[in-house]
Amino acid sequence: MKIGIFDSGVGGLTVLKALREELPSVDFFYLGDTARVPYGSKSKETIQRYSLECADFLLSFGIELLVVACNTASAYALDLLRESLAIPVVGVVEPGVEYALKISKGKRIGVIGTKGTVQSAVYQNLLRERGAQPIAKACPLFVPLVEEGIVKGRIAQSVVEYYLEELKDKVDTLILACTHYPLLKETIKEFMGDVDVVDSAHAVAQKVKELARNEGNGTLKLFFTDNSPNLSHLIKLILGQEQSYETIPILCKL
Amino acid sequence: MKIGIFDSGVGGLTVLKALREELPSVDFFYLGDTARVPYGSKSKETIQRYSLECADFLLSFGIELLVVACNTASAYALDLLRESLAIPVVGVVEPGVEYALKISKGKRIGVIGTKGTVQSAVYQNLLRERGAQPIAKACPLFVPLVEEGIVKGRIAQSVVEYYLEELKDKVDTLILACTHYPLLKETIKEFMGDVDVVDSAHAVAQKVKELARNEGNGTLKLFFTDNSPNLSHLIKLILGQEQSYETIPILCKL
Numbered sequence: 001m002k003i004g005i006f007d008s009g010v011g012g013l014t015v016l017k018a019l020r021e022e023l024p025s026v027d028f029f030y031l032g033d034t035a036r037v038p039y040g041s042k043s044k045e046t047i048q049r050y051s052l053e054c055a056d057f058l059l060s061f062g063i064e065l066l067v068v069a070c071n072t073a074s075a076y077a078l079d080l081l082r083e084s085l086a087i088p089v090v091g092v093v094e095p096g097v098e099y100a101l102k103i104s105k106g107k108r109i110g111v112i113g114t115k116g117t118v119q120s121a122v123y124q125n126l127l128r129e130r131g132a133q134p135i136a137k138a139c140p141l142f143v144p145l146v147e148e149g150i151v152k153g154r155i156a157q158s159v160v161e162y163y164l165e166e167l168k169d170k171v172d173t174l175i176l177a178c179t180h181y182p183l184l185k186e187t188i189k190e191f192m193g194d195v196d197v198v199d200s201a202h203a204v205a206q207k208v209k210e211l212a213r214n215e216g217n218g219t220l221k222l223f224f225t226d227n228s229p230n231l232s233h234l235i236k237l238i239l240g241q242e243q244s245y246e247t248i249p250i251l252c253k254l
Numbered sequence: 255m256k257i258g259i260f261d262s263g264v265g266g267l268t269v270l271k272a273l274r275e276e277l278p279s280v281d282f283f284y285l286g287d288t289a290r291v292p293y294g295s296k297s298k299e300t301i302q303r304y305s306l307e308c309a310d311f312l313l314s315f316g317i318e319l320l321v322v323a324c325n326t327a328s329a330y331a332l333d334l335l336r337e338s339l340a341i342p343v344v345g346v347v348e349p350g351v352e353y354a355l356k357i358s359k360g361k362r363i364g365v366i367g368t369k370g371t372v373q374s375a376v377y378q379n380l381l382r383e384r385g386a387q388p389i390a391k392a393c394p395l396f397v398p399l400v401e402e403g404i405v406k407g408r409i410a411q412s413v414v415e416y417y418l419e420e421l422k423d424k425v426d427t428l429i430l431a432c433t434h435y436p437l438l439k440e441t442i443k444e445f446m447g448d449v450d451v452v453d454s455a456h457a458v459a460q461k462v463k464e465l466a467r468n469e470g471n472g473t474l475k476l477f478f479t480d481n482s483p484n485l486s487h488l489i490k491l492i493l494g495q496e497q498s499y500e501t502i503p504i505l506c507k508l
Contacts, residue, residue, distance in 0.1 A: 252506030
């Protein structure tokens with residue numbers, strides 16, 4: 001079976017890693033849109049266009065299921081992708097929400113993500129529909145912090161405190177609604193104290209496992225739209241091993 | 255006279271502002287590539303392609319001079335733009351370097367900018383050619399900090415200290431080689447102490463004044479490739495007044 005995954009950059013590799021652990025025989029095609037990263041601060045229209053372009057590219061390999069590993073794209077473009085494509089499309093929002101609802105005792109659930117994800121209110125609406133009380137907060141500095149490798153220490157701590165102060169003692173569960181955030185998990189837990197932290201990667205992998213067959217040759221093809229200076233280092237950091245990749249310069253259809 | 259200016263986003267508006275003060279009768283056309291911002295972390299090839307696309311768009315208005323307000327694009331694409339275009343092209347690097355050399359007493363000059371700008375070594379080479387001793391440092395968190403509005407206080411101070419510690423007491427002049435950085439100037443000065451800080455916007459405006467005629471209707475047209483959530487707020491913050499703009503969704507030529 002062939003599965004396609006796309007993300008605005010390298011963050012979605014955390015989802016890819018979890019998927020490969022659950023479905024080792026599947027053939028995976030990953031596309032990171034590093035030429036246009038980040039998606040989190042851009043408009044709905046632009047995110048939708050970029051998402052369709054990424055999906056089109058992956059469809060050319062004959063994928064039978066598409067995973068949208070980017071939270072912003074899942075928030076803004078999932079319905080559009082489901083309408084436009086003939087294959088199942090799995091986003092990161094629903095699996096994360098379902099898992100949070102399962103483990104949360106008081107149903108007071110925090111959601112942190114990019115501006116785009118939080119402003120779309122997709123997480124908040126879904127949580128409210130299912131009887132939880134969400135508090136959402138955009139943390140725009142978390143992605144650049146992680147990409148700069150600053151995940152512990154004084155600066156990471158002050159930034160975590162700056163954003164999460166207003167959530168502290170108000171939630172029992174916290175959804176990390178951005179694929180970069182798991183790398184800050186320790187510092188976040190340290191500040192938030194006794195709170196369950198939900199990292200969507202594993203929730204998504206469980207969801208995909210229900211829909212997929214563990215068949216194929218277990219291959220992996222990585223594509224990026226820009227060969228950014230830090231790329232091979234970040235791939236190794238997240239996947240835990242070096243991995244070759246191809247650069248495809250253009251996605252624009254219009 | 256018609257002058258075109260482009261930048262990866264809103265930062266170049268600081269250059270536009272300085273230009274309009276010097277040349278109030280000129281008709282300005284500004285393009286901010288907010289759909290693909292930032293440029294600073296992307297590869298040379300991608301920056302060159304984006305720069306040509308931005309220039310092409312502005313040329314369609316009949317501009318007679320092009321200002322590259324983005325430091326990363328100036329560092330990677332200036333020569334290519336000069337070869338490809340029939341009109342004069344002014345970047346931000348040379349004017350900033352010339353001004354720094356003029357005011358620096360000891361010729362120990364620091365340069366801070368994005369990863370792209372620093373890795374290109376364009377500033378360092380130019381300064382060395384002219385007999386100065388440059389020390390350069392990439393400060394990737396400064397742009398997101400400014401865009402988040404965090405320019406003073408504890409977090410801004412720790413981040414400034416984190417990057418500039420190794421430049422302190424080693425330079426007498428510091429070039430802010432990124433159009434976002436002037437907004438952090440106060441915090442930078444506070445940490446660096448007795449150092450002259452060079453903000454390229456004014457240096458560029460002086461250079462353009464030598465090449466341009468102050469003629470026209472004094473109009474301004476702003477274009478952005480994405481209508482990002484924070485855009486009108488940032489335009490007002492930098493230009494000091496509200497300003498209407500158009501969104502042009504596509505630039506890709508290939």
